[in-house]
Amino acid sequence: MRIIHETLQYPFSTSPEFGTTMQVAPGVYWLRMPLPMSLNHINLYLIEGNKGWTIVDTGIRGDETRDHWHTIFENCLGGKPVNQVICTHMHPDHTGQAGFLTDLWRAPLLMSYGEYYQTRVMNSMMRDGGHWQTSEYFQRNGLTEDFLTQMAEMRSNFTPEPEDLPIPNSYIRLSDGEHIMIGDNSWDILVGSGHSPEHICLYCKELEVIISGDQILPVITSNVSVSPTEPFGNPMTSWLESHEKFKKLLPDEILVLPAHNEPFYGVQARLQGLIDHHEDRMLILEESCVQPQIAVDLLPHLFKRKLEGASMFMGLGECIAHLHCLMTRKRIERTLKDNVYYYRSIDPNLAERATPGRHEEPDDEPMLI
Numbered sequence: 001m002r003i004i005h006e007t008l009q010y011p012f013s014t015s016p017e018f019g020t021t022m023q024v025a026p027g028v029y030w031l032r033m034p035l036p037m038s039l040n041h042i043n044l045y046l047i048e049g050n051k052g053w054t055i056v057d058t059g060i061r062g063d064e065t066r067d068h069w070h071t072i073f074e075n076c077l078g079g080k081p082v083n084q085v086i087c088t089h090m091h092p093d094h095t096g097q098a099g100f101l102t103d104l105w106r107a108p109l110l111m112s113y114g115e116y117y118q119t120r121v122m123n124s125m126m127r128d129g130g131h132w133q134t135s136e137y138f139q140r141n142g143l144t145e146d147f148l149t150q151m152a153e154m155r156s157n158f159t160p161e162p163e164d165l166p167i168p169n170s171y172i173r174l175s176d177g178e179h180i181m182i183g184d185n186s187w188d189i190l191v192g193s194g195h196s197p198e199h200i201c202l203y204c205k206e207l208e209v210i211i212s213g214d215q216i217l218p219v220i221t222s223n224v225s226v227s228p229t230e231p232f233g234n235p236m237t238s239w240l241e242s243h244e245k246f247k248k249l250l251p252d253e254i255l256v257l258p259a260h261n262e263p264f265y266g267v268q269a270r271l272q273g274l275i276d277h278h279e280d281r282m283l284i285l286e287e288s289c290v291q292p293q294i295a296v297d298l299l300p301h302l303f304k305r306k307l308e309g310a311s312m313f314m315g316l317g318e319c320i321a322h323l324h325c326l327m328t329r330k331r332i333e334r335t336l337k338d339n340v341y342y343y344r345s346i347d348p349n350l351a352e353r354a355t356p357g358r359h360e361e362p363d364d365e366p367m368l369i
């Protein structure tokens with residue numbers, strides 16, 4: 001169990017049952033949908049406007065989520081329609097029902113440019129087979145052909161079924177710094193990056209709430225990964241920069257409405273805790289690379305449990321994201337030998353910076369998709 005040194009307050013003693021809603025701020029309602037994995041739920045939100053409702057995030061594909069949506073529509077909308085659907089980012093637990101919801105209500109989809117197109121690419125990629133770039137990415141980081149076979153099976157599990165309507169063919173773009181009106185309240189669009197390329201959060205100053213998606217979560221840390229699609233990406237640097245940006249923008253009094261676990265107070269402590277967590281992970285990696293190391297051999301330093309399938313994909317991606325951030329800081333160098341990458345610490349001040357006994361335990365929390 002990872003310990004993050006911070007104190008968060010959780011104001012709600014219960015969470016809504018599937019198919020029900022719970023008011024968490026004036027006109028803002030919390031609902032949950034099931035997820036078929038160790039992280040077993042996602043939080044979605046409904047915001048009441050004067051003439052209709054805004055849905056924020058949609059749940060994963062499949063009949064079970066659709067059935068819960070129908071129950072909510074029958075019991076919780078007070079006779080008003082849904083008039084827009086917002087997805088914070090591309091991941092399938094957030095966008096899986098976007099096609100269903102926008103078709104049912106003939107309502108527009110609102111997303112950032114980067115997330116909308118990334119969703120369309122992800123939908124079509126699931127139907128493709130493997131290619132040499134993907135194989136090369138895994139081989140260079142120390143994984144074998146067996147893992148590539150596992151990945152092919154996993155991809156087929158995520159392929160949308162015909163009854164899961166695809167992401168709509170049009171959308172309305174949301175950009176960082178814009179405001180949208182819902183009812184009488186203005187909501188600021190704040191964009192973060194690292195977990196996904198252009199993740200939207202919705203911040204309402206009047207109500208003192210932020211719907212944070214996966215950008216700010218309590219309890220677990222969002223997966224920040226290099227992926228085979230962008231093998232030289234540097235998402236960890238973007239992630240840390242986003243947290244610094246959000247620290248400047250957000251007052252500590254606001255209620256954070258996250259996509260997983262419970263709403264909480266303590267945003268400043270949480271943002272700093274997440275920065276400290278990743279800085280600590282990077283110091284661990286640096287200390288582990290005094291002798292040259294392959295990425296896959298570094299995983300036990302970061303994750304307590306054995307990783308396989310999807311969790312290996314995300315765990316390895318996160319390890320590489322940390323290593324790439326260290327490379328840009330000139331604290332690690334990488335060499336390619338026999339088509340495998342070796343990472344080695346190069347900072348002469350490493351011994352001075354290292355603080356024995358400071359490190360958190362390896363991570364044992366469920367991972368995000």
Ligand SMILES: [Zn+2]
Nearest residue numbers: 091214368369
């Ligand atoms: Zn996500």
